[in-house]
Amino acid sequence: MAVLVLVLLSALAILSPPSEAKLYRNFYQKTCPRFDQIMQDTTTNKQINSPSTAAATLRLFFHDCLLNGCDGSILISSTAFNTAERDADINLSLPGDAFDVIVRAKTALELACPNVVSCADILAVATRNLVTMVGGPYYNVYLGRKDGFVSKSSTVEGNLPKPTMNMSQIIQIFASxxxxxxxxxxxxxxxxxxxxxxxxxxxxxxxxxxxxxSDPQYNQRFASALQSACADYKNNPTLSVFNDIMTPNKFDNLYFQNLPKGLALLKSDHALNSDPRTKPFVQMYAADQKMFFQAFAQAMEKLSNYGVKSGKAGEIRRRCDAIN
Structure with missing residues (x-):
């Protein structure tokens, strides 16, 4: 009977789908001992010289991980034979500073330990370091991701949240x-x-x-100020406004406090505060920054482990913008 059970368990193990790739905090301890220091130096220097880098890299990380997992596919450039993710309409506004900090880190790491560190790991750690630099919570980043082989702009539509989407659509993207x-x-x-x-x-x-x-989502004075700030947007499409006008360069819970005051920019922001499914959490995080930081850190750690590639499903790219 014991032998039969053992045979059945072995068969089930063979038939079962492979589990999520195993990641480790000290993955590069032996193969690239200076990994942590190089990453810290690179991200610190870049953020000091370009203060928008933290927000830019955080957005880049989201756009990478939510589409087919955290595999660095957003970093790949288009070729004559393939239009990559970064050239999909929603990704055209991804700031250059985010791509630049990844290139700088990859260059330094290739000099220290060639063909060892993946671009996906670099993006994950750079994001955590930069969030922490601007006051956000520290969270663990487990390492050992491989870089993906596929990056197609045609796969982007409907798989990344847009500010024009209704809350049900956004919830579904994350729920899936x-x-x-x-x-x-x-x-x-x-x-x-x-x-x-x-x-x-x-x-x-x-x-x-x-x-x-009928729909007083915007504070009226705020709406008037936005009209002035964006008056020339048709001639200058790069015109932009801080998401959090109160503390734009500090990671805190003011974003949630701004929502019920009508001081949010996007339709999706307003929906967070009006939809009964999301409003209780907005109120919770607006009232307690510590609780927001704990929830954000846990969610980021989970996101950074989503859909990672391992083994022959990925590679270590020599350059982050091109498949080997």
Whole structure:
């Protein structure tokens, strides 16, 4: 009987799908001993010289991980034979500083330990380091990801949250990746740093006077200020506004406090505060920054482990913008 049970268990093990790749905190301890120091030096220097790097890299990380997992596919450049993810419409506004800090880190690591550290691991650690630098919570990043082989712009549409989506659509995107509504709201707190381009919220502020009584999402003075700031957006599409106008360069819970005051930019931001599924968590994080930080750190750790590649499913790229 014991032998039969052992045979059945072995058969089930063979038939079962492979488990998530195992990642380790000290993955590069022997193969690249200076990994942590190089990453810290690179991210610190870049953030000091370009203060928008933290928000830019955080957004880049989201756009990488939410589409087919954290495999560095967002970093790949298009070729004559393939239009990559980074050239999909929603990714065209990803800031150059985010790509630059990854290139700098990869260059330094290739000199120290050639063909050892993946671009996916670099992006994950750079994001954590930069979030911490601007006041956000520290969280563990487990290492050993491989870089993916596939990056196609055609796979992006509908798989990344857009500010024009309704809350059900956004919740579904996260739910399909195993994230609860509460975790989705916590991750939305990333909007406490960074900015949004005027074209992403312009329709709401210019229609404000027509809908103010029935749909008072924007503080009226705030809407007027946004109209002035974005007045020339058609001629200058790079015009943008800080997501959190109170403490734009500090990672804190002011983003959540701003929502009920009508001081948010995007339609999706307003929906967080009005939808009964998400509003309780907005109120919770607005009232308790420590609770927000704990939830954000846990959700980021989970996201950084989502869909990682291992073994022959990936590689260690020599350059982050091209498959070997």
């Amino acid at each position: 990746r195993g994230f609860s509504v509460q975790q989705m709201v916590a991750l939305s707190g990333a909007h406490t740093i960074g900015f949004s381009h005027c074209k992403e919220f312009i329709s709401g502020i210019y229609n404000y006077s027509k809908v103010a009584k």
